[in-house]
Amino acid sequence: MHISFEISETLKITRQFTYMGIIKLRYQEVSDAERYFEILSNPNFLYFEVKVKSVEEEREWLKKNPEKREKGQEYNYAVLYDDELVGACGIAMDTRRPHIGEIGYFLDERYWGKGITTAAVKQVEKIAFEDLGLVRVEIRIEPENIASERIAVKCGYTKEGSVRKAYERDGEYRDCLLYAKVED
Numbered sequence: 001m002h003i004s005f006e007i008s009e010t011l012k013i014t015r016q017f018t019y020m021g022i023i024k025l026r027y028q029e030v031s032d033a034e035r036y037f038e039i040l041s042n043p044n045f046l047y048f049e050v051k052v053k054s055v056e057e058e059r060e061w062l063k064k065n066p067e068k069r070e071k072g073q074e075y076n077y078a079v080l081y082d083d084e085l086v087g088a089c090g091i092a093m094d095t096r097r098p099h100i101g102e103i104g105y106f107l108d109e110r111y112w113g114k115g116i117t118t119a120a121v122k123q124v125e126k127i128a129f130e131d132l133g134l135v136r137v138e139i140r141i142e143p144e145n146i147a148s149e150r151i152a153v154k155c156g157y158t159k160e161g162s163v164r165k166a167y168e169r170d171g172e173y174r175d176c177l178l179y180a181k182v183e184d
């Protein structure tokens with residue numbers, strides 16, 4: 001009786017203090033292509049516009065990253081969890097209004113719900129405001145993407161409204177929610 005009480009207390013504590021691994025960002029590398037293709041081939045990425053047809057297509061996309069950084073267009077980071085590549089988080093600049101950037105992200109489904117993307121967004125946002133000198137950072141989210149909206153809320157973004165037919169996915173123009181944070 002006494003032992004079983006101790007076990008249930010231990011379980012409660014384990015649930016409250018889930019192990020949180022170390023989350024790091026680094027620039028994406030061309031050699032990440034296979035792993036990204038694997039992550040992005042997930043049919044459960046329901047509200048995500050990026051579709052990659054092959055490892056080769058992913059490799060070609062990754063090769064363009066250094067040039068995009070040099071031109072101030074995009075800054076894309078690999079998200080590592082305990083040194084394993086698990087996702088991506090990046091900033092796409094509004095090239096006509098260079099004080100504005102949009103944060104985007106995705107994560108291997110096996111790692112969902114651990115707060116990894118929330119932590120990555122917080123780090124990328126620091127880069128956006130402190131290193132790139134942005135004044136406004138946006139996150140655009142399909143209204144059905146509850147997990148993504150939750151990230152924007154947890155990171156302190158303000159909901160500014162809905163942008164109609166903002167982007168195209170699977171041949172259809174779709175609305176999205178606009179969340180943003182501004183530097184005062």
Ligand SMILES: CC(C)(COP(=O)(O)OP(=O)(O)OC[C@H]1O[C@@H](n2cnc3c(N)ncnc32)[C@H](O)[C@@H]1OP(=O)(O)O)[C@@H](O)C(=O)NCCC(=O)NCCS
Nearest residue numbers: 045048105106107112113114115116117118146147148150
């Ligand atoms: C969106 C995505 C990046 C989330 O990554 P993640 O690391 O699991 O996110 P986090 O763990 O940091 O936060 C997710 C939050 O949403 C919550 N959540 C997830 N699904 C939910 C649901 N169906 N209903 C309510 N809350 C939900 C989680 O509980 C968590 O909130 P909490 O910390 O308050 O409990 C991941 O699901 C993904 O890669 N999806 C496919 C690509 C995509 O949609 N990218 C975003 C495009 S805008």
